[in-house]
Amino acid sequence: MKGVYAFFWKGMKEFFASKEAVFWTFIFPIIFGLLFAGVFGHESSPSSIPVGIVPERDSNNTLCEVFVNGMQEAIVDGKKLFELHNYSSESSAMSSLKNGKVKALLIFDDNFTENITSGIGQEKIKVILDKRDAQEYQLVSSVLASYISSFEDRVREIKMNITMEYLTQNGNLTQENITYVERWMKSFANPLKTQEEIYHGKSSAKTARMWYLTAAIGVTFVFSGMISAASMISSEIEKGTARRLLTTKTKPWEMLTGDILTVLLIQLISSLLIVLSFIVVFRELIIFPPSVILMLVIAALSTTSLGLLFSGITKTQRAAAGMANAIAWPISFITGIFFPSFLLPEWMRSIGDYFPASALLRGIRKVIIYNQGIGDYMPQIIGAIALTLIFLVIGSILFRWRMRTL
Amino acid sequence: MPLLEVKSVTKYYGKKKVLDNVSFSLEKGEILALLGPNGAGKTTLMRIIAEGLTHRGHVLFKGKILKDRSVIGYCPQEGILYEDLTAYANLKFYSYLHKRDGRWARKMMEKFEIPDKKVKELSGGMKKRLSIVIALVGEPELLILDEPTVGLDVESRHQVWEIIRNLREEGKGIILSTHYMEEAEHLANRVAIINEGKIISLDAVDALKRSSGIKSAIEIRGLFKDIPQGFVRENSSLVFYSQEPKRDLVNAVTIASKVGKIKEVVVREPTLEDVFIKLTGRRLKE
Numbered sequence: 001m002k003g004v005y006a007f008f009w010k011g012m013k014e015f016f017a018s019k020e021a022v023f024w025t026f027i028f029p030i031i032f033g034l035l036f037a038g039v040f041g042h043e044s045s046p047s048s049i050p051v052g053i054v055p056e057r058d059s060n061n062t063l064c065e066v067f068v069n070g071m072q073e074a075i076v077d078g079k080k081l082f083e084l085h086n087y088s089s090e091s092s093a094m095s096s097l098k099n100g101k102v103k104a105l106l107i108f109d110d111n112f113t114e115n116i117t118s119g120i121g122q123e124k125i126k127v128i129l130d131k132r133d134a135q136e137y138q139l140v141s142s143v144l145a146s147y148i149s150s151f152e153d154r155v156r157e158i159k160m161n162i163t164m165e166y167l168t169q170n171g172n173l174t175q176e177n178i179t180y181v182e183r184w185m186k187s188f189a190n191p192l193k194t195q196e197e198i199y200h201g202k203s204s205a206k207t208a209r210m211w212y213l214t215a216a217i218g219v220t221f222v223f224s225g226m227i228s229a230a231s232m233i234s235s236e237i238e239k240g241t242a243r244r245l246l247t248t249k250t251k252p253w254e255m256l257t258g259d260i261l262t263v264l265l266i267q268l269i270s271s272l273l274i275v276l277s278f279i280v281v282f283r284e285l286i287i288f289p290p291s292v293i294l295m296l297v298i299a300a301l302s303t304t305s306l307g308l309l310f311s312g313i314t315k316t317q318r319a320a321a322g323m324a325n326a327i328a329w330p331i332s333f334i335t336g337i338f339f340p341s342f343l344l345p346e347w348m349r350s351i352g353d354y355f356p357a358s359a360l361l362r363g364i365r366k367v368i369i370y371n372q373g374i375g376d377y378m379p380q381i382i383g384a385i386a387l388t389l390i391f392l393v394i395g396s397i398l399f400r401w402r403m404r405t406l
Numbered sequence: 407m408p409l410l411e412v413k414s415v416t417k418y419y420g421k422k423k424v425l426d427n428v429s430f431s432l433e434k435g436e437i438l439a440l441l442g443p444n445g446a447g448k449t450t451l452m453r454i455i456a457e458g459l460t461h462r463g464h465v466l467f468k469g470k471i472l473k474d475r476s477v478i479g480y481c482p483q484e485g486i487l488y489e490d491l492t493a494y495a496n497l498k499f500y501s502y503l504h505k506r507d508g509r510w511a512r513k514m515m516e517k518f519e520i521p522d523k524k525v526k527e528l529s530g531g532m533k534k535r536l537s538i539v540i541a542l543v544g545e546p547e548l549l550i551l552d553e554p555t556v557g558l559d560v561e562s563r564h565q566v567w568e569i570i571r572n573l574r575e576e577g578k579g580i581i582l583s584t585h586y587m588e589e590a591e592h593l594a595n596r597v598a599i600i601n602e603g604k605i606i607s608l609d610a611v612d613a614l615k616r617s618s619g620i621k622s623a624i625e626i627r628g629l630f631k632d633i634p635q636g637f638v639r640e641n642s643s644l645v646f647y648s649q650e651p652k653r654d655l656v657n658a659v660t661i662a663s664k665v666g667k668i669k670e671v672v673v674r675e676p677t678l679e680d681v682f683i684k685l686t687g688r689r690l691k692e
């Protein structure tokens with residue numbers, strides 16, 4: 001056991017010997033986490049949609065004016081829903097759309113008012129949408145559609161009122177019948193009344209911050225954990241310390257264990273610093289329950305043992321570190337470590353289910369972001385632990401084999 | 407009973423025979439120098455003894471097959487020091503590996519006057535000294551030092567020699583490798599001349615010189631275009647090994663003058679290098 005301690009003690013001393021290296025090792029994930037949390041973790045306020053209008057030629061006191069004024073006044077969460085730009089011709093409006101100044105165009109027919117009140121024709125407003133950005137298109141088109149449909153409601157109501165007025169003045173209906181007819185017509189004009197209520201759960205900003213907090217921890221595990229584990233054993237072998245062991249009372253497994261513990265502890269210190277940096281910067285208390293801490297330790301062990309495995313199948317420290325590095329990038333992307341996995345194609349998502357660190361990270365996110373238990377996630381956690389142990393066993397076998405053929 | 411016996415050790419790397427039927431023994435309080443050019447197999451031989459590298463033949467320690475290698479103090483050719491750690495931390499680390507504590511390390515630092523700086527700030531001589539002290543951690547009876555003075559300046563080299571001599575006084579058996587003939591001459595009780603995996607001669611320095619049949623070396627310094635028959639080249643000199651320098655001197659000078667310009671002629675005692683050249687036709691350092 002003294003040998004384990006020797007390597008652990010030496011590893012920690014060696015790591016902390018270079019202040020500069022320590023700084024950069026720890027600062028990278030912190031910067032990463034804070035940066036993303038800062039960018040995506042603020043309360044999103046709604047923004048106005050720029051819309052180009054080509055009005056009816058003589059638009060004073062017309063329905064077109066009512067329509068446009070309505071748009072002007074539409075407000076959501078204290079912010080104007082539309083930002084309107086007037087154009088005199090369709091072609092000048094089109095060029096604005098093309099260069100992205102407006103996201104949609106509403107072109108009113110010259111006979112708009114007449115048409116809509118007399119009800120002769122259809123397609124009285126031409127709507128042109130920019131579909132170059134699919135997400136934006138989806139948003140703009142649905143907002144416009146809902147505005148238009150609410151305007152239609154208003155038009156129907158106006159028409160109904162005109163009709164009612166006509167009926168009360170010219171028809172020979174009893175007061176009772178008029179009330180019935182009015183209700184009947186109202187249900188034509190506005191068949192459904194929706195009521196909006198807003199769910200105030202954990203704010204989306206906090207969710208995003210916690211998401212990137214865990215992402216930064218995952219990045220630490222994959223990058224610093226996997227890469228340093230990969231190069232550590234190789235460097236002992238290349239340096240000759242591993243061979244030097246043969247003339248001491250220390251056994252190779254003690255070296256392996258000591259080195260693994262070193263890498264593990266450095267990863268956990270790094271995670272702790274990430275959490276502290278989030279607490280300081282975002283001024284919110286973050287407490288991890290024991291289940292999360294346990295999953296963190298296993299996740300760190302999983303990348304460490306994967307690094308060990310890499311050092312077993314490569315010949316030099318550089319090759320081992322290079323391999324770990326080459327794998328770290330795609331791994332962090334496709335397993336949902338720092339890239340929400342719903343954005344990924346199906347087949348990639350399934351890789352994340354099997355990569356232990358990301359499976360565990362998902363478990364951690366369930367607990368600290370979505371306040372769920374991990375009971376029904378147990379199979380995945382057990383799978384991740386099993387895979388970690390498999391990495392560890394294969395890595396140790398390769399290590400023993402390398403020690404024999406030094 | 408000898409401290410160490412190496413019996414018919416042969417080693418292949420792939421198809422290449424790196425050691426060929428090597429045998430020798432070492433007593434307590436004896437220094438054996440392995441003298442040979444680059445690639446001769448010195449390190450391989452030492453690794454077989456110290457690390458148990460697979461091989462044919464036997465290595466016996468006090469008459470028994472060597473199994474527990476912690477009885478050996480090994481100072482490998484390559485640096486085994488952690489450059490970012492202090493000298494003391496390095497020594498302490500290796501003490502832990504030998505299941506000792508830090509106190510021993512502290513004592514050794516004082517005894518061998520090693521400054522407690524980061525290794526990368528130590529001089530080459532200090533690093534070597536530290537590496538040798540590390541080999542002493544397990545208080546071994548047998549020390550194996552692979553090129554303990556390579557790359558050192560003369561003064562540091564002499565300090566290391568002093569340490570090695572003292573260790574012999576303490577009764578340790580020491581095998582060291584070197585390509586410096588002076589080192590072998592000044593330190594070793596016996597020298598094994600090793601070339602291309604074979605021990606071609608093994609004896610005390612004087613005996614080696616005697617048995618080589620060289621009485622003196624006529625060294626002719628100058629600029630020469632050619633190496634005449636019977637001569638060898640050493641640096642820019644032509645050397646003629648002679649049994650009777652008085653008889654051969656004029657003859658040798660006459661021949662040398664035909665192939666170049668002579669600046670200086672010296673008649674000197676043969677060195678181990680001369681013995682090596684005589685035996686192998688090669689120089690120790692090419």
Ligand SMILES: Nc1ncnc2c1ncn2[C@@H]1O[C@H](COP(=O)(O)OP(=O)(O)OP(=O)(O)O)[C@@H](O)[C@H]1O
Pocket residue numbers: 419424442443444445446447448449450451483585
């Ligand atoms: N691991 C190895 N695999 C294959 N060949 C090796 C290996 N180690 C050494 N050799 C070869 O074995 C031969 C002897 O090498 P060795 O290191 O024992 O020589 P040496 O006498 O110590 O040389 P030097 O004075 O340069 O240290 C060389 O030809 C070398 O190339």
Ligand SMILES: [Mg+2]
Pocket residue numbers: 448449450483552
């Ligand atoms: Mg060597």
